[in-house]
Amino acid sequence: MMIRTALVTLVSTLSITLAGVVFAPPASAATLVEVTNFGTNPGGMRMHVYVPDSRPASPAVVVAMHGCGGSGPGFYSGSEFASLADRHGFIVIYPSAQQQAGFGKCFDTWSDASKRRGGGSDPVSIASMVTYTQQSYGADPNRVFATGSSSGGMMTNHMLALYPDVFRAGAAFMGVPFNCFANAADYPPGASRCTNGTMNRTPQQWGDAVRQAYPGYTGPRSRVQLWHGTADTLVPYSLLQEEIEQWTNVFGLSQTPTATDTPQPNWNRRRYADASGTVQVEAYSIQGAGHSLPSSGMAAQAVAFFGLTGQAS
16 A cells, blocks of 8 residues: 555656646536547547637647646646637647556557557557547648647657658657657656666757658658756756757758747747748747646647747747
């Protein structure tokens, strides 16, 4: 019993539950609905969807993914994406991971199957959820986006690497680069080479990992927004730089940002634009923040980056 209690305490402390920040569900007739039999589901995942009452004929879709130990319904009530969906008329898919990984149920970003397009596991399940939503609600296939916190942020990078033709952009909160984890044994913090604070690969190595996930793909890549707290010790802040190196290399961009600014106090942003001036990668360093993102206002910034607010990010 003591061991079980300690484990529950550890999960509660270290898994991503938005650091106790709880956002009220949107005041609306729309409700969170569970969908079963949504298609191919090798990850054995659960799917919930939030469809706002007011939406265009072909709404955008945001896949919003929880952290370890969380759930789709928990991320629905503990983040601002549903209230933003009410305001801007997009659908939100909330997947629930079912694979145990030390901190409770986490999205599989460690297995060989999860690192190859169509390889199986959770990425295929999430892609099935997107297809189901497009077919069932007439969602716009050209406006699909991914976001998530910690384990969900890691899976955001995964989905952008594996399915660049599905996702137009993504926003990863406290994630790690695609293919950072060697295998299941490498996943738990403390035992992980990925998250022990020493991971350092070259931009070319990181970029190659993405290119090898979908060999032969030459189409457009998903734009990427990255967030990390400078005081994060569970998923070290140093991994933000590795993510930047990965995605700027994928886009063929310089490691030097084309612009830097402070959109809000303690939010330091680096932007990496291409020759046409389009920001393909941007990274937020949140001064003094631990493993506690997204906090208030950050989901809105992600949705603006996706182009769903009608406002420049």
